[in-house]
Amino acid sequence: MDPLKPADARPMGREGVAQSSTSAAPAVTPAAAPAAPAAPSRNVTSRDVTGLIAELGLTEDHAAEPTALVTPGDLLRAAQTLKDHGFMLMDTVGLDYSTYTEPRPKRFAVLHNIYHPRDHRRLFLRVWLDDGEVLPSLYPIWRAANYLEREVYDLMGVSFTGHPDLRKVLTPDDLEGHPLRKDFPLGETPTLFRDGRFLDPAAFRAGLTGQSSGLTGYRGELRRGHGEDRTPPVMPEGGPK
Numbered sequence: 312m313d314p315l316k317p318a319d320a321r322p323m324g325r326e327g328v329a330q331s332s333t334s335a336a337p338a339v340t341p342a343a344a345p346a347a348p349a350a351p352s353r354n355v356t357s358r359d360v361t362g363l364i365a366e367l368g369l370t371e372d373h374a375a376e377p378t379a380l381v382t383p384g385d386l387l388r389a390a391q392t393l394k395d396h397g398f399m400l401m402d403t404v405g406l407d408y409s410t411y412t413e414p415r416p417k418r419f420a421v422l423h424n425i426y427h428p429r430d431h432r433r434l435f436l437r438v439w440l441d442d443g444e445v446l447p448s449l450y451p452i453w454r455a456a457n458y459l460e461r462e463v464y465d466l467m468g469v470s471f472t473g474h475p476d477l478r479k480v481l482t483p484d485d486l487e488g489h490p491l492r493k494d495f496p497l498g499e500t501p502t503l504f505r506d507g508r509f510l511d512p513a514a515f516r517a518g519l520t521g522q523s524s525g526l527t528g529y530r531g532e533l534r535r536g537h538g539e540d541r542t543p544p545v546m547p548e549g550g551p552k
Contacts, residue, residue, distance in 0.1 A: 360434045367392055378422075378435040383446050386438060390452045393425050393434070400453035401426045403460055405467030409493045417441050421469060423449065440469060448474040466491040 360377045364370075367389050369379040381389050390400075402424040408415040417439040425434045438446060448471035449456035460471045461480040468489040471477055479486075488495050 358430065358432050360432050363396070363432070363434065372435075372437055374435070374437075376435055377433065378437050381436050381438055383438055383440070383444070386436070386449070387447050387452065389436060390423070390425075390449050394452050396427070397429060398425045398427050398432075398434070400424070400449060400455045400459070403449070403456060403463055405463040405469050405491065407467065407491065407493045415439070417444075419444075419467065419469060421446055421463060442468075445470045445472050447472055448477075450474055465489070468492060 361371070364377075364379045367379065369381055369385075369389060372378040372380045379389075400423060404422050404424075406420045406422065407418065408420065409418050419440040419442065421438045421440060423436040423438075425436060426432070440446060446469060448460055450460070450471075451473060456471075457474075457476070458480060460474055461477060463469050464471060464474075464477055465479040465481050466489055482490065
């Protein structure tokens with residue numbers, strides 16, 4: 312017996328495969344491993360609002376984000392249905408299409424951004440309006456509409472019926488016009504406030520940059536880290552008089 316040959320070595324055939332005088336047992340194929348679950352798609356179908364728009368009886372608008380067209384008279388019904396489905400009001404904006412390159416149904420549009428916090432569905436409600444046409448307030452449905460609609464009223468001039476406190480929120484009370492309208496005059500013009508004060512843009516900037524005393528009463532050295540010997544105006548003791 313060759314001491315270098317293993318005891319169980321079998322003679323090799325022409326193909327280099329071990330030969331045996333006995334029939335080889337059939338090879339057993341291992342069971343296939345279960346397929347790994349497919350990774351979830353990033354395009355989650357639950358966020359599709361096509362069926363929701365159909366349920367609301369609205370028409371889908373051609374837009375980059377899911378948007379439905381709604382008339383002013385149907386807005387409250389659609390909004391209440393969305394709230395019953397768990398949606399909430401995230402934002403309200405106004406748009407002026409008077410200088411848009413393509414024709415639009417009406418000059419103004421109000422967009423309500425409606426969002427579901429659990430399944431992350433989002434739907435925009437677009438309402439077309441003419442100049443002077445009013446829109447029902449969503450405040451009775453979502454309290455978040457309070458300041459959102461006041462901002463649209465202030466900057467775009469759209470009035471909301473049923474709002475509890477529809478007044479300006481950003482611009483001075485005596486500022487005429489609505490700054491986000493396309494026909495609002497551009498450029499810097501002095502603003503006259505009710506008590507007779509003037510806000511001149513050039514003088515206001517000069518006071519902040521230190522070019523002159525401007526409207527601030529001092530030249531702004533403290534803003535640049537200089538003029539520590541000068542004391543800027545401070546609030547009177549006990550608050551404003």
